[in-house]
Amino acid sequence: MSRRPFVREITSEWIFRHPRYLRYMVREFSCLFIGGYAVLMVVALKRLSEGPAAWEGFLHALQAPASLAFHLVALAFSLYHSVTWFNLTPKALPVQVGEEFLPDGVIAGAHYAAWVATSIALLWVAGVF
Amino acid sequence: MAKSNKPIVWGPFAAGGTLTAFLTPALIVLTLLAGLGQVPEALSYERLHAFAAHWLGKAALVVVIGLSLWSAAHRLRITCYDLGVRADAAVATIVYAGALAGTGAAVLYLLRI
Numbered sequence: 001m002s003r004r005p006f007v008r009e010i011t012s013e014w015i016f017r018h019p020r021y022l023r024y025m026v027r028e029f030s031c032l033f034i035g036g037y038a039v040l041m042v043v044a045l046k047r048l049s050e051g052p053a054a055w056e057g058f059l060h061a062l063q064a065p066a067s068l069a070f071h072l073v074a075l076a077f078s079l080y081h082s083v084t085w086f087n088l089t090p091k092a093l094p095v096q097v098g099e100e101f102l103p104d105g106v107i108a109g110a111h112y113a114a115w116v117a118t119s120i121a122l123l124w125v126a127g128v129f
Numbered sequence: 130m131a132k133s134n135k136p137i138v139w140g141p142f143a144a145g146g147t148l149t150a151f152l153t154p155a156l157i158v159l160t161l162l163a164g165l166g167q168v169p170e171a172l173s174y175e176r177l178h179a180f181a182a183h184w185l186g187k188a189a190l191v192v193v194i195g196l197s198l199w200s201a202a203h204r205l206r207i208t209c210y211d212l213g214v215r216a217d218a219a220v221a222t223i224v225y226a227g228a229l230a231g232t233g234a235a236v237l238y239l240l241r242i
Binding site: 012030032038039049052059063072128 | 155
């Protein structure tokens with residue numbers, strides 16, 4: 001080993017060098033909100049297991065301004081995660097038909113359609129409309 | 130060929146990424162509506178308790194929560210590396226342990242319902 005090994009400086013300023021890098025980082029940061037929402041679900045189960053009064057308290061706590069702000073930001077990040085995830089599906093799941101591959105738009109489009117159908121079904125089953 | 134644990138951590142990440150892409154926005158809308166005072170039927174105590182009391186409901190909740198936490202943990206690990214944190218083994222241990230702890234807590238609470 002050399003006496004003065006080269007230590008590459010590690011920074012995070014590269015994120016701002018190109019809009020593409022920034023979009024990548026925004027996509028990766030969606031994990032904080034999706035993970036955060038999963039933690040909220042764990043808390044919800046805790047309150048649910050403690051009985052009706054505790055559950056009413058949980059529902060009431062959802063009305064706090066901080067909760068509403070979290071929900072709006074988390075919704076935006078989760079939508080961005082969904083869009084970027086489905087846009088990548090043609091790369092992850094290429095479908096070959098004969099000699100040709102299905103166009104990217106068809107595969108991503110099928111996922112978008114399934115996403116919309118799933119979301120509407122979930123909201124309908126939950127009694128939103 | 131060298132042994133790798135990549136498939137073990139990456140498999141649940143891909144599954145969780147797909148599951149959250151399909152479900153998380155709609156789930157957020159449900160609790161957002163509750164926060165706005167328009168509590169959806171499914172979030173009433175009776176309905177949600179009945180759902181969580183059934184073994185199928187319990188299984189669905191554990192899968193959604195567990196995979197969401199795991200995929201978020203994996204992405205957070207990669208993000209830490211991208212931002213210049215090179216202590217990957219420590220970061221990986223912390224985030225995966227956190228995901229497993231959260232999933233364990235969900236199982237514990239569900240068993241009390």
